[in-house]
Amino acid sequence: MDILKKSVLELRELLDKGEISSREIVQAYIDRIEKTEPKLNSFVTLTFEEALKDADRADEMIRNKTHTTLTGIPIALKDNISTYHVKTTCSSKMLENYRPPFDATVVELIKQAGMPILGKTNMDEFAMGSSTETSYFGPTKNPWNLEYVPGGSSGGSAASVAAKQAPLALGTDTGGSIRQPAAFTGIVGIKPTYGLVSRYGVVPFASSLDQVGPFARTVAESAALLSLIAQYDKYDSTSLNNPRPDYLRSLEKDVKGLRVGVPKEFFIDGLDAEVEQAVRKAVKALEDQGAEIVDIELPHSDKALATYYIVATAECSSNLARFDGVRFGHRSENTKDSVTMFKHTRAEGFGPEVKRRIMLGTYALSAGYYDAYYLKALKVRRLIKEDFDKAFTKVDVIITPTTPSTAFKFGEKVQDPIAMYLSDVFTTTANLAGIPALSMPAGLSSNNLPIGVQIIAPSLAEEVMLSTAYSIEKALGSIGLPELEV
Amino acid sequence: MPLEDYTIVIGLEVHAELATDSKLFCGCSTSFGSEANTQICPRCLGLPGTLPVLNKKAVEYAVRAGLALDCKINKFSKFDRKNYFYPDLSKAYQISQYDQPICEHGHVEFYVGGEKKVVGITRIHLEEEAGKSIHSGTSISDSDFSLEDYNRSGIPLIEIVSEPDIRSPEEARIYMETLRSILRYIGVSDCKMEEGSLRCDANISLMPKGATVFGTRTEIKNMNSFRAVQKALEYEAERHAKLLDSGEKIVQETRTWDDNLGITLSMRSKEEAHDYRYFPEPDLVPVILEDEFVTDIKNSLPELPAEKFRRYLEEFGLPEYDAELITADRDLAEYFEAVVAIYNKDYKAVSNWIMGEFMRLMNEQGIEVGEVKIKPEDFAAMLKLMDEGVISSKIAKVVFEEMFNTGKEPKTIVGEKGLVQISDSSAIEQIVADVIKDNPGPVAEYLGGKDKVLGFLVGQVMKLSKGKANPQMANEFLKKALAELSKNQ
Numbered sequence: 001m002d003i004l005k006k007s008v009l010e011l012r013e014l015l016d017k018g019e020i021s022s023r024e025i026v027q028a029y030i031d032r033i034e035k036t037e038p039k040l041n042s043f044v045t046l047t048f049e050e051a052l053k054d055a056d057r058a059d060e061m062i063r064n065k066t067h068t069t070l071t072g073i074p075i076a077l078k079d080n081i082s083t084y085h086v087k088t089t090c091s092s093k094m095l096e097n098y099r100p101p102f103d104a105t106v107v108e109l110i111k112q113a114g115m116p117i118l119g120k121t122n123m124d125e126f127a128m129g130s131s132t133e134t135s136y137f138g139p140t141k142n143p144w145n146l147e148y149v150p151g152g153s154s155g156g157s158a159a160s161v162a163a164k165q166a167p168l169a170l171g172t173d174t175g176g177s178i179r180q181p182a183a184f185t186g187i188v189g190i191k192p193t194y195g196l197v198s199r200y201g202v203v204p205f206a207s208s209l210d211q212v213g214p215f216a217r218t219v220a221e222s223a224a225l226l227s228l229i230a231q232y233d234k235y236d237s238t239s240l241n242n243p244r245p246d247y248l249r250s251l252e253k254d255v256k257g258l259r260v261g262v263p264k265e266f267f268i269d270g271l272d273a274e275v276e277q278a279v280r281k282a283v284k285a286l287e288d289q290g291a292e293i294v295d296i297e298l299p300h301s302d303k304a305l306a307t308y309y310i311v312a313t314a315e316c317s318s319n320l321a322r323f324d325g326v327r328f329g330h331r332s333e334n335t336k337d338s339v340t341m342f343k344h345t346r347a348e349g350f351g352p353e354v355k356r357r358i359m360l361g362t363y364a365l366s367a368g369y370y371d372a373y374y375l376k377a378l379k380v381r382r383l384i385k386e387d388f389d390k391a392f393t394k395v396d397v398i399i400t401p402t403t404p405s406t407a408f409k410f411g412e413k414v415q416d417p418i419a420m421y422l423s424d425v426f427t428t429t430a431n432l433a434g435i436p437a438l439s440m441p442a443g444l445s446s447n448n449l450p451i452g453v454q455i456i457a458p459s460l461a462e463e464v465m466l467s468t469a470y471s472i473e474k475a476l477g478s479i480g481l482p483e484l485e486v
Numbered sequence: 487m488p489l490e491d492y493t494i495v496i497g498l499e500v501h502a503e504l505a506t507d508s509k510l511f512c513g514c515s516t517s518f519g520s521e522a523n524t525q526i527c528p529r530c531l532g533l534p535g536t537l538p539v540l541n542k543k544a545v546e547y548a549v550r551a552g553l554a555l556d557c558k559i560n561k562f563s564k565f566d567r568k569n570y571f572y573p574d575l576s577k578a579y580q581i582s583q584y585d586q587p588i589c590e591h592g593h594v595e596f597y598v599g600g601e602k603k604v605v606g607i608t609r610i611h612l613e614e615e616a617g618k619s620i621h622s623g624t625s626i627s628d629s630d631f632s633l634e635d636y637n638r639s640g641i642p643l644i645e646i647v648s649e650p651d652i653r654s655p656e657e658a659r660i661y662m663e664t665l666r667s668i669l670r671y672i673g674v675s676d677c678k679m680e681e682g683s684l685r686c687d688a689n690i691s692l693m694p695k696g697a698t699v700f701g702t703r704t705e706i707k708n709m710n711s712f713r714a715v716q717k718a719l720e721y722e723a724e725r726h727a728k729l730l731d732s733g734e735k736i737v738q739e740t741r742t743w744d745d746n747l748g749i750t751l752s753m754r755s756k757e758e759a760h761d762y763r764y765f766p767e768p769d770l771v772p773v774i775l776e777d778e779f780v781t782d783i784k785n786s787l788p789e790l791p792a793e794k795f796r797r798y799l800e801e802f803g804l805p806e807y808d809a810e811l812i813t814a815d816r817d818l819a820e821y822f823e824a825v826v827a828i829y830n831k832d833y834k835a836v837s838n839w840i841m842g843e844f845m846r847l848m849n850e851q852g853i854e855v856g857e858v859k860i861k862p863e864d865f866a867a868m869l870k871l872m873d874e875g876v877i878s879s880k881i882a883k884v885v886f887e888e889m890f891n892t893g894k895e896p897k898t899i900v901g902e903k904g905l906v907q908i909s910d911s912s913a914i915e916q917i918v919a920d921v922i923k924d925n926p927g928p929v930a931e932y933l934g935g936k937d938k939v940l941g942f943l944v945g946q947v948m949k950l951s952k953g954k955a956n957p958q959m960a961n962e963f964l965k966k967a968l969a970e971l972s973k974n975q
Binding site: 080081082088090095098100101102104199200201202203204206207208234235236237238314315317318321322323324326327328338342362365366367370374 | 535536537567569571572576577579634765769771
């Protein structure tokens with residue numbers, strides 16, 4: 001039996017029947033990581049010893065019948081999610097040796113469910129980037145082709161799932177950081193409704209945009225993980241206190257009569273022809289199953305990227321101010337007084353992309369510029385949300401490409417921030433509007449790289465988003481996983 | 487021109503720590519004086535990923551303060567981030583309220599030299615405290631290192647911003663004292679300036695009398711007592727006047743009060759002022775207040791010092807001075823009311839004892855009303871003993887001090903110490919006879935027409951009786967005996 005090829009739900013059955021143990025599953029993934037990691041660099045920190053202990057505990061839970069859907073299934077966590085006494089670096093020199101004294105709420109949920117944690121995955125520094133090239137620990141490679149980026153910022157999590165280093169992973173998505181790497185690596189990634197998943201313990205990039213979400217090989221597996229982490233949390237004031245369905249149960253709902261919106265603003269010049277073709281094919285698949293396809297407008301979409309880069313950088317300039325060398329993290333040796341300590345600590349601890357965004361955000365919030373930048377961005381943000389509100393009176397879900405193109409090569413965009421930022425052009429709107437969006441594979445390009453299609457749904461309509469994705473997945477079939485030479 | 491020819495314009499920003507049990511955004515204790523960094527958690531340390539959760543009690547206390555200061559309570563308010571770097575500021579931003587504070591448009595009334603004064607309250611907003619830096623030297627500039635104590639980090643504060651309605655340093659001090667009195671009455675803050683739970687920054691400017699346009703202002707910080715508030719503003723007003731008289735311009739700047747030197751010193755100019763880059767706090771949702779929440783708080787407010795003051799004049803007929811002094815402190819006023827509830831014969835007598843011996847002993851021993859051992863019923867009983875002539879007013883002071891120190895009942899003390907007043911005629915007659923015999927000189931003077939000597943002779947009677955002789959009787963008997971002598975001459 002090739003454990004690595006089994007889906008999470010298949011593993012569940014095998015575990016329940018006693019035909020396999022969590023320890024065996026975890027060991028199989030450890031072996032895979034040890035073999036593939038030198039090529040991929042998906043992880044910053046590996047926690048095998050603890051994972052095996054967790055596996056034994058999970059096996060105990062299964063024997064005692066106190067287990068749930070994901071008990072015994074291993075997972076990888078993006079390295080901006082706080083883990084008790086385990087390094088949480090955000091792929092930054094600033095936090096190279098930082099070990100949080102507490103678990104993020106999502107980590108508590110994972111541990112309670114008995115999911116062994118394999119390690120902490122690589123990312124763009126402080127989640128700022130679209131390729132993992134800004135990581136202090138070096139880039140992660142795309143398992144489909146090692147010359148290409150896996151996307152970012154959750155590139156390590158995406159690559160680990162695509163390369164069968166983990167069956168599931170968690171990432172965070174501020175402007176596309178789950179969906180874009182999911183698209184680039186040919187897996188499913190979900191950015192839930194803002195407030196569905198607790199942000200407590202997740203090192204913030206932009207607080208009003210950040211959400212934690214799952215990576216999985218298939219829609220059903222991603223739904224299972226979403227059900228686990230989508231819990232109300234009284235320690236996150238922005239957590240929504242509404243009933244939470246079991247998302248696995250919502251998949252089978254058929255799409256007959258479903259109104260599917262296709263916004264013309266997402267089919268622009270510069271959209272790769274193969275990407276467009278794949279998305280059209282996914283739309284056609286829904287139409288064939290009885291969905292109604294509606295052309296819609298989201299007129300402020302072209303302002304989303306500019307709006308996003310003001311809101312996100314403004315918030316990050318404040319969120320990242322606490323890295324001052326006083327209480328934790330890196331502190332410069334070159335320190336005369338508190339001011340030089342702040343300056344040198346931050347000059348040494350942050351990489352260039354983080355510094356660029358802190359400066360942009362500081363500028364946008366400065367006296368005399370606030371109204372022209374930040375306040376205006378908030379107004380446009382509202383217009384973008386209203387675009388969606390209006391669209392969702394006519395349609396149930398919206399389908400777009402996840403990214404304008406497939407994965408790009410290392411070094412191709414890292415020297416040109418604007419070109420890099422443009423890879424988020426289709427994903428930032430969902431964050432600005434606070435609504436859920438999912439990326440799933442919709443085919444392969446002629447050079448054998450995955451293409452992602454994005455499904456956007458109204459606030460808290462994860463169920464219809466997932467059932468739509470499930471229908472597309474059934475119709476298009478799997479693109480498979482990359483044949484990684486090891 | 488002299489300072490009297492200028493109008494002084496002062497506005498105060500007062501910070502009061504709220505007396506909640508836990509901090510504004512986490513569950514840590516707020517108690518004062520604990521060992522450094524023992525009342526901290528990942529949240530008030532600002533560890534990455536932690537999030538604030540608003541303490542409802544702090545919102546209640548802010549609303550309570552707003553209602554007591556006649557403010558409009560905003561049903562919708564929100565939090566903002568005030569960004570600046572300082573080692574004691576754990577997140578490098580303070581969660582505060584910028585453009586939509588919880589309370590606005592109030593006022594406070596008080597008396598200055600018998601004149602009623604009204605000062606407008608611009609706003610009250612909620613915010614969190616920073617931690618505390620402890621420097622190895624005497625100040626940050628001459629220190630080799632500094633340590634940080636985050637016990638204070640996250641303690642809730644209200645900032646009360648006044649209108650520029652204050653017209654003298656004395657008014658500023660009385661305004662502060664009035665605020666303290668009100669905040670303590672309603673139980674939202676203990677307002678201890680020495681512990682830093684009440685602080686203030688002052689803005690001051692001068693303009694020629696009759697002018698309508700304010701002059702350039704300076705801001706003064708670091709005034710750590712009510713006295714310092716007045717002193718610093720007096721100094722600063724003089725400094726402004728001198729500069730203006732010599733044709734110089736006031737530099738808009740922030741200055742710090744040096745209490746030892748009795749001067750203000752420049753801290754930073756307007757150009758060096760921080761750009762706090764306020765923006766809405768994305769980790770919190772807006773505060774929406776239900777009508778019922780506000781009404782319940784309103785109904786639970788106690789009688790405030792100004793109302794109490796008026797009632798003391800009308801109901802007890804106390805002089806303004808007495809009424810103001812007693813009503814300034816809620817505990818003191820409640821003590822007074824507990825005594826007069828039992829002893830209603832002479833309110834002024836109660837007031838005299840409270841303002842006299844009671845407060846003298848409290849100050850001497852450095853204790854608060856709540857710590858006083860005398861029960862109000864014993865206080866009343868002592869006054870009754872005086873009325874009944876069991877003890878003289880002089881003895882009463884001895885008894886009172888003993889009550890104050892031991893908490894014993896006055897009757898017990900009088901019995902134990904044999905302090906019962908001598909009202910026995912024959913006993914007093916005997917003492918009077920002895921005094922007349924022992925003081926032939928003064929007696930001769932009295933008989934020669936010097937009436938004033940009588941006081942001395944009464945004093946001798948009291949002395950000989952160890953203070954226990956009934957003074958009226960001593961007076962009366964002495965006069966009678968001297969009259970007899972005079973007749974017989």
